[in-house]
Amino acid sequence: MLTNDRAADIFDRIRKSSSADEVEVLFSGGKFALTRFANNTIHQNVAEENYAVSVRTAFGGRTARASTNKFDDESLRRVVAASEELAKVQHPDPDLLPMPDAREAAGSGDQNLTGEAPVATSASHSTPALPPRHFVETAAITPELRAAGVKKIVVVAQKHELNAAGIFSSGESIDGIFNSRGLARWHTQTSADISITMLGEDSSGWQKANSPNVANLDPLALAEIAAKKALDSARPQQIPAGKYTVILEPSAVLDIVGFMFWDYAGMAILDQRSFLNGRVGIQLFGQNVTIWDDVAHPLQTGSPFDGEGMRRKRLALVENGVVKRLVYARATAARMKRSECKDPVGPVEATGHGFALPNEMGELPQNIVFAAAQNPQTVAQMIASTERGVLVTRLWYIREVEPFEKMLTGMTRDGTFYVENGRVRHGVRNFRFNESLIHMLANVEATSVPVRASGEESFDMVVPAMKVREFNFTEVTKF
Amino acid sequence: MKEVASWALNVATTRGASYADARIVSQRSRALTTKNGKVGGASDSESVGFSVRVLADGAWGFAASDDASRPSVEATAAQAVEIARASSRVKVHDVRLAPEKAVTAEWTTPHKIDPFTIPVEKNIDLLLRVDSELRGVAGVTLAETNLNFNREEQWFVSSEGSDIHQTKYSTGAGYAAYAFAGSEIQKRSYPTSYGGQWQNKGYELVEELKLVENARRIAEEAVALHHADQCPEGVFDVILDSSQLGLQIHESVGHPIELDRVLGMEANFAGTSFLTIDKLRTLRYGSDLVNVVADARQEHGPGLGTFGFDDEGVPAQCTPIITKGLFTGYLSSRETAHTIGEKRSGGTMRAEGWNRLPMIRMTNVSLLPGEKPLSLEQLIASTDHAILMQTNRSWSIDDKRYNFQFGCEIGWEIKNGKRARMVKNPSYSGITTEFWNALDAICSRDEWTLWGTPNCGKGQPQQVMGTGHGASPSRFRGVKVGSAFKS
Numbered sequence: 001m002l003t004n005d006r007a008a009d010i011f012d013r014i015r016k017s018s019s020a021d022e023v024e025v026l027f028s029g030g031k032f033a034l035t036r037f038a039n040n041t042i043h044q045n046v047a048e049e050n051y052a053v054s055v056r057t058a059f060g061g062r063t064a065r066a067s068t069n070k071f072d073d074e075s076l077r078r079v080v081a082a083s084e085e086l087a088k089v090q091h092p093d094p095d096l097l098p099m100p101d102a103r104e105a106a107g108s109g110d111q112n113l114t115g116e117a118p119v120a121t122s123a124s125h126s127t128p129a130l131p132p133r134h135f136v137e138t139a140a141i142t143p144e145l146r147a148a149g150v151k152k153i154v155v156v157a158q159k160h161e162l163n164a165a166g167i168f169s170s171g172e173s174i175d176g177i178f179n180s181r182g183l184a185r186w187h188t189q190t191s192a193d194i195s196i197t198m199l200g201e202d203s204s205g206w207q208k209a210n211s212p213n214v215a216n217l218d219p220l221a222l223a224e225i226a227a228k229k230a231l232d233s234a235r236p237q238q239i240p241a242g243k244y245t246v247i248l249e250p251s252a253v254l255d256i257v258g259f260m261f262w263d264y265a266g267m268a269i270l271d272q273r274s275f276l277n278g279r280v281g282i283q284l285f286g287q288n289v290t291i292w293d294d295v296a297h298p299l300q301t302g303s304p305f306d307g308e309g310m311r312r313k314r315l316a317l318v319e320n321g322v323v324k325r326l327v328y329a330r331a332t333a334a335r336m337k338r339s340e341c342k343d344p345v346g347p348v349e350a351t352g353h354g355f356a357l358p359n360e361m362g363e364l365p366q367n368i369v370f371a372a373a374q375n376p377q378t379v380a381q382m383i384a385s386t387e388r389g390v391l392v393t394r395l396w397y398i399r400e401v402e403p404f405e406k407m408l409t410g411m412t413r414d415g416t417f418y419v420e421n422g423r424v425r426h427g428v429r430n431f432r433f434n435e436s437l438i439h440m441l442a443n444v445e446a447t448s449v450p451v452r453a454s455g456e457e458s459f460d461m462v463v464p465a466m467k468v469r470e471f472n473f474t475e476v477t478k479f
Numbered sequence: 480m481k482e483v484a485s486w487a488l489n490v491a492t493t494r495g496a497s498y499a500d501a502r503i504v505s506q507r508s509r510a511l512t513t514k515n516g517k518v519g520g521a522s523d524s525e526s527v528g529f530s531v532r533v534l535a536d537g538a539w540g541f542a543a544s545d546d547a548s549r550p551s552v553e554a555t556a557a558q559a560v561e562i563a564r565a566s567s568r569v570k571v572h573d574v575r576l577a578p579e580k581a582v583t584a585e586w587t588t589p590h591k592i593d594p595f596t597i598p599v600e601k602n603i604d605l606l607l608r609v610d611s612e613l614r615g616v617a618g619v620t621l622a623e624t625n626l627n628f629n630r631e632e633q634w635f636v637s638s639e640g641s642d643i644h645q646t647k648y649s650t651g652a653g654y655a656a657y658a659f660a661g662s663e664i665q666k667r668s669y670p671t672s673y674g675g676q677w678q679n680k681g682y683e684l685v686e687e688l689k690l691v692e693n694a695r696r697i698a699e700e701a702v703a704l705h706h707a708d709q710c711p712e713g714v715f716d717v718i719l720d721s722s723q724l725g726l727q728i729h730e731s732v733g734h735p736i737e738l739d740r741v742l743g744m745e746a747n748f749a750g751t752s753f754l755t756i757d758k759l760r761t762l763r764y765g766s767d768l769v770n771v772v773a774d775a776r777q778e779h780g781p782g783l784g785t786f787g788f789d790d791e792g793v794p795a796q797c798t799p800i801i802t803k804g805l806f807t808g809y810l811s812s813r814e815t816a817h818t819i820g821e822k823r824s825g826g827t828m829r830a831e832g833w834n835r836l837p838m839i840r841m842t843n844v845s846l847l848p849g850e851k852p853l854s855l856e857q858l859i860a861s862t863d864h865a866i867l868m869q870t871n872r873s874w875s876i877d878d879k880r881y882n883f884q885f886g887c888e889i890g891w892e893i894k895n896g897k898r899a900r901m902v903k904n905p906s907y908s909g910i911t912t913e914f915w916n917a918l919d920a921i922c923s924r925d926e927w928t929l930w931g932t933p934n935c936g937k938g939q940p941q942q943v944m945g946t947g948h949g950a951s952p953s954r955f956r957g958v959k960v961g962s963a964f965k966s
Contacts, residue, residue: 035566036939038744042566046940047558048543048834050528067524069545082523089600090518143540143565150569165746167939195939197747204746271514272620272659360512360519360623396750399873401886401963402904403664409884409963411877413750432875432882432908434963456748474962475908477882478753 002027002051002174004186010053010071011178018080020057020087022099023180026307026356028052029069030173031139035146038165040154042147051174056357057083058099061092063358095331096357101181105309131298134172138190138214141170149219153196156223162230164223166196170214177309187303190214193454196222197414198230202479203427205229206394206414208251208454212301229393229415233427238476239418241431245389245445246471247382247419250453250463252412255395257368258458259408260437264317264325266332266348267362269341275406275438276323280345285321285441288373292316293327293353293365299452299462300367307356315351317365321442329354329363368461370450377446382467384422385446390431390473391417391424398457406437410457411477431473443469483547484636487531490556492638496533496540496563498576499556500637502790503529503547504833509595509628513606515621516614521599528833531559537573538566543834577816577824579793581640586787588648589777590681594628597682602626605690606654612694613656618702621657625674626650626685627933631832633790641792649783649945650684651677651933656698658705665704665903667697667888671722672871677931677945678781700889703901710890710905712961716865717907718858718954721922723887724846725930725948726871731911732764732771733844733946735880736800737937738809740839742818749937750878753911754806756819762806765915768849771801773810775826775842780929782947784842786829791837793826800844804916810839831942838938843929845949849921855952858920860896866960867891867898868905884908884963906963914955922951 007027015023029051036044054067057080064086068079146168157164169192176186192214198205206229207222248256260275268274295304295312304312308330315325323346328336330350336342353363383391393415401407412430419425447464454460484501491499505527512519529552530543540563544555606624613622628650635643653675655668670676670688678684719727735752739745754762775784775795788794791813798808811825828837859867873886890905891898909917929949936943 032940033562034940036747037569038746039571039742040569041571042538042569043744044541044836044838044939045539045562045566046541046543046836047562048530050526050543050545050834052524052526054524064521064523066522067526069526069528079523079525086521086523086599089598089603090521093517095517143562144568147565147568154569163743163746165743167747169940195747199743199746199751206747271657273657273664277659358518358520358522360514396878397875399875399886401873401906404659404662407963409873409875409886411875411882413878430877430882432877432884434884434965472966474965475882475884477877477879478910479877479879479881 001031001172002029004176007176008178008184013073014055014076014080015180017077018057018084020059020084022058024056024099025178026054027174027176030171032171034167034169035143035150036167037150039163040157042150045143055079055083057087058096059087061094061096062087062090063096064090065358095335097331097334099179099181100183100308100310100330102183105183105305106311130296130304133189133212133301135190135213138170138192138212139172141214146170152219153223156220156227157198160227160231162227163199164196165199167193169193175303177305179309183309185305185309189301192217194219194222196226198226200230200234203230203233203236204414205233210454210460233415233417236427236429238429241473241475243470243472245386245467245469247379247386247389247391248466248468249379249393250451250465251394251455252392253463253466254453254461255398255455255457256408256437257463259398259400260406261365261368264327264365265362266326266328266336269326269345270335270339275404280323280326283321284323284438285318286444287320288444288447289318289321289441290371291318292369292371293367294369295367297367297369297462300369302367306352306354308354310350310352310354312352327351327353327363327365332362366459370463372449373447376449376464378448379465382446382465383419383424386419387421389419390428391419394455395457401434407434408437409434429479430477432475432477433472434474435472440468440471445469480634481636483529483552484634486549486552487556488636488638490553491531491533491560494557494560496535496560498534498638499531500635501529501531502833503634505632506832507630511602511606511626513610513624516610518603526832530833531556532836533559533563534574535560535563536567538563538570539574540566541836574814575817576813577822579813579824582792583642584788585644587646588679590648592682594650594682595630609654609690609694612691613654613698616695616698616702618658618660619656619698620659624654626652635790635792637792643788643792645787647679647786648681649677649679650681651675652685652688652690654690654694656701658701660705663705665701667701668870669693669697671930672888674933677783677933678929679783679785680781704889704903707901707903710866710902710961712965714957715960716862716954716956717958717960718862718865718867718893718952720869720952721926721928721950722930723868723871723885724950724953726874726932727885728844728846728948728950729932729946730874730876731880731883731914732800733841736809737839738811738815738819741809742815745937748939753879753881758806759819760805760807763804763916764801764806764912765804766918767804768921769801769804769915769918770847771844772847773798773800773842773844779843780949782843782929783931783933783945784947789826789828790830791824791828793824796826798825810841812839829944831944835942840944841935841946843947843949845929848924848927848951851923853920853922855922855926858922858952858954859893859898862893862896862954865893865954866902866905867893868907881910883911886963904964907958907960908962909959914958917955917957918953919956920954922953926951
């Protein structure tokens with residue numbers, strides 16, 4: 001693995017070869033392996049090791065970036081020259097800020113914006129207390145161990161006369177940032193993922209889980225749940241499209257709510273492309289919806305700093321259905337403070353959610369945690385209290401149809417069931433939905449205890465299952 | 480580079496691989512964007528590395544590294560064999576490869592101007608001129624432009640004796656104007672949405688696109704949409720412009736014909752396909768006018784799916800996919816060809832980069848133009864009542880590729896052969912085979928464009944690939960319109 005010490009040495013070589021006013025270097029990469037199976041057979045099995053260095057240079061309001069995965073002197077000289085050449089030909093950008101120093105990155109992030117003297121910060125403040133995210137056992141997983149995990153899954157499939165498809169992956173990654181103002185941040189973590197689809201003649205079931213610690217993953221248990229969904233949804237019946245009470249399992253909730261968090265960027269408000277333009281501070285969702293962004297949450301993963309090295313702050317984005325906070329990169333916060341939008345958008349400060357510069361999107365909250373309800377219900381309890389509804393395992397191919405009402409379309413997939421008089425009755429043919437995310441989050445009747453969920457339509461987050469009324473299914477497909 | 484490949488192949492075969500190939504790849508890209516009068520992003524990147532793919536004990540192994548020193552190459556090749564042996568612990572059948580003649584070859588994307596030789600100042604100046612035109616229209620609240628250049632050089636060497644050196648160029652350019660007012664955000668893009676037009680060409684593509692010349696019209700349309708009526712809901716005839724039809728082909732023909740999907744290999748992620756093997760040469764996919772090919776050859780055009788050889792060393796080919804409405808072919812590989820009775824791969828295996836496994840990808844999956852002369856204006860003139868839809872805004876399809884729904888940026892209600900009014904938020908939906916059987920007119924070659932889709936996602940770990948889709952505007956009878964907005 002690329003170490004912090006070697007990265008610091010590479011940064012020194014880069015800094016010395018640059019004539020820029022300021023230099024910032026990002027490091028990323030690691031080792032990654034993935035065993036893929038289908039038809040009860042491992043059919044793809046890959047491993048890679050790769051590290052990249054990304055150099056940003058700045059000359060008086062002009063900045064650009066160049067990247068390479070070659071660390072020899074000639075390649076580093078070339079990547080610095082490429083970054084400088086791109087930067088020098090630009091027009092100065094008055095919104096470009098000096099790079100943050102270590103104290104600014106650890107603290108409020110605002111001193112360079114206001115001209116106030118830097119505030120001394122304690123060492124403990126410079127890095128949030130993260131739970132362990134690097135596990136030796138996960139980093140040491142071999143192809144044989146992954147194959148043994150897959151074998152357990154396949155045995156479950158064969159027991160039920162099903163076909164298993166899916167992945168078992170593991171990896172170890174680094175993220176680092178150094179700049180010429182003395183900032184140096186480094187993060188390592190491990191990850192493991194298991195995703196399983198069980199296929200029957202006319203049905204399927206799915207489960208997915210991931211964790212920095214492979215010990216938290218149980219391939220057998222996931223396989224049994226996926227198999228049960230495939231068996232229970234066999235011979236699916238067609239029921240008409242229309243508005244139903246839906247019980248969305250956590251992965252389905254993740255799939256759909258993930259589409260709104262780009263709109264929590266201060267930059268999206270300034271660009272007038274957010275559905276939150278004019279809607280911060282009003283009752284937008286139900287009172288039972290409270291959402292945090294919290295990189296240090298025990299069920300979250302990721303590095304504690306953003307693309308400029310700023311400490312990621314814990315924020316209540318939504319409190320009891322009211323959007324209270326947006327996220328800001330440093331430059332976006334400075335622009336927002338000068339803009340006519342600044343009054344209605346809540347506190348404006350750099351929050352540590354910025355992307356690496358230069359970029360057009362600004363920032364994104366990526367460590368989403370839904371708050372637990374006062375009286376959480378299990379999925380079983382939600383089913384028991386439903387007179388007529390649909391239980392959804394996961395969603396698929398979600399796209400935005402209309403951006404301001406946040407109208408989304410997509411399909412149900414891999415385990416969709418009809419619920420009647422408090423019981424799951426049978427599998428149903430999959431639906432297409434067209435639903436406003438705002439409408440959906442205003443119609444949440446019950447939520448479960450939030451869990452770490454993983455899907456394919458959005459990044460992982462900590463979300464509950466949700467029971468939602470009047471969910472709009474517009475069409476039925478043929479299976 | 481041959482030395483690197485020989486280190487890898489020697490170790491792989493010595494350790495027991497029955498087949499091995501090595502790919503050494505050097506990629507370079509440049510991305511430039513502007514937003515509201517300023518440079519939004521300016522970046523260059525390069526990535527160099529190699530991979531070794533092996534068959535051992537009848538199963539696949541693959542390993543890749545950015546370190547091309549001899550110890551690293553040999554360790555990576557040994558790792559690939561070790562991984563293949565682990566794969567063989569969970570298998571039903573041994574992998575069978577269709578035979579392929581070994582070849583030594585050189586191939587380069589034909590291009591007039593290497594895009595990396597164009598000064599960045601000139602690139603930025605062009606984007607800012609477009610931006611100025613867009614924001615010169617009152618009501619435009621956000622203007623975004625982009626230019627993208629890519630160069631990929633690859634050496635492919637196999638234990639069967641193939642030795643192929645290939646260099647590919649691609650270029651992308653486009654822009655979008657947004658208008659936010661009241662409670663509505665409207666958007667228009669040029670030449671199409673999500674990054675504009677992309678082709679395997681040099682900088683000459685940018686010069687052909689007439690970016691500045693079209694900017695004011697696009698901006699005016701974005702603003703005008705705020706005053707347009709909502710697209711009506713119901714069953715209508717629909718005319719699709721060629722870029723929207725290109726995406727329709729991608730989603731409802733290109734993906735379902737991928738043989739790995741059909742065989743269940745993508746079931747956990749991208750999904751499967753309704754096109755089970757029994758449907759080959761029996762399914763009436765579309766009307767008699769529908770002729771679709773998957774063509775990777777240069778003579779098809781400079782699509783993102785054009786190459787000399789695929790990443791298994793198989794030469795570019797043209798496969799008839801739909802012939803006069805009948806389903807006639809899949810996208811296949813050396814591993815899958817035998818499942819449909821073919822003796823040879825269709826040559827569609829491509830990898831995103833040096834660190835990714837080649838997999839079946841669309842090449843240029845294109846709807847051939849109508850044979851009789853027919854312009855878009857003539858098609859409109861021959862239509863009593865329809866909705867003309869232009870430029871994709873949203874797209875979604877189920878995991879077997881039956882039920883789809885597309886939204887477009889702008890629509891026009893056609894009445895009595897004329898554009899009667901602009902309509903906003905047009906969308907349509909349907910079932911794949913019903914839709915293609917409803918096609919009753921295709922414009923001719925002079926309206927045909929080979930569009931690039933640069934962002935097709937597939938596989939685990941996910942790979943993004945560029946694909947090509949040729950189409951000319953076409954008419955479909957009795958299509959469900961507007962159900963996306965039905966409350």
